[in-house]
Amino acid sequence: MDIDALIASATLPEEVVPLCLRPDLRKRFEQLDAELARQRLGRATLAPTAEEKKLADDLQALEAEIAKHTLQVRLRGLTHEPWMKLVAEHPPRPDTPGDLAMGMNLETFVPALILAEMVEPEMTVEQFDKLVDVITDNQYENLQNAAWSLSRVDRDGVVFSRAASQVTPGTGEKSRQQSDSGSPRRASRAKKPKS
Numbered sequence: 001m002d003i004d005a006l007i008a009s010a011t012l013p014e015e016v017v018p019l020c021l022r023p024d025l026r027k028r029f030e031q032l033d034a035e036l037a038r039q040r041l042g043r044a045t046l047a048p049t050a051e052e053k054k055l056a057d058d059l060q061a062l063e064a065e066i067a068k069h070t071l072q073v074r075l076r077g078l079t080h081e082p083w084m085k086l087v088a089e090h091p092p093r094p095d096t097p098g099d100l101a102m103g104m105n106l107e108t109f110v111p112a113l114i115l116a117e118m119v120e121p122e123m124t125v126e127q128f129d130k131l132v133d134v135i136t137d138n139q140y141e142n143l144q145n146a147a148w149s150l151s152r153v154d155r156d157g158v159v160f161s162r163a164a165s166q167v168t169p170g171t172g173e174k175s176r177q178q179s180d181s182g183s184p185r186r187a188s189r190a191k192k193p194k195s
Contacts, residue, residue, distance in 0.1 A: 012077045012112060012150075013150050014074060015149075016074050017143050019069045019073060019143075021134060022066065033053055036055040039055070041053060050061040074118070075119065078113075078151045089112070092104055093105055110144050110147070111112050111128065115128055
């Protein structure tokens with residue numbers, strides 16, 4: 001193993017968090033989608049009606065409109081040194097048990113972490129503050145959770161796909177072989193039916 005080549009090929013984990021800034025469009029999309037599903041439910045033919053075609057066209061137009069109003073925030077995890085520097089810049093408040101337990105001022109650390117990990121789009125602190133003012137708490141929590149997990153969640157465990165091992169026998173778990181004989185198993189205590 002060439003350790004230098006392995007280190008040179010290293011990448012940091014990334015995640016994209018979509019933030020729809022027009023929830024009214026999403027709500028309209030959900031309504032039209034439900035209406036289209038309702039109309040398709042009880043009919044006898046597979047051919048779409050004129051109304052269904054119109055609803056489908058409206059849905060596709062809304063998909064494009066929603067995409068234009070969705071900010072795709074790409075975050076990249078931090079290496080150890082920038083993480084520790086960020087922690088040092090946000091010392092825990094002595095009167096806040098949560099801060100003391102985590103070793104940082106959570107109120108100031110989290111937004112700084114999100115900004116430090118944000119690769120796209122490039123944003124100033126002022127722009128980020130404006131963004132936070134127009135997104136929901138749930139959207140902010142999605143950003144926060146993604147940022148935290150990129151730098152702090154264990155991603156080095158052994159990888160194993162049960163589904164892949166079932167498709168390609170011999171690569172993982174052994175499945176129990178099924179008998180083709182149709183006869184009862186040796187340990188079977190089934191009684192023979194009376195004639």
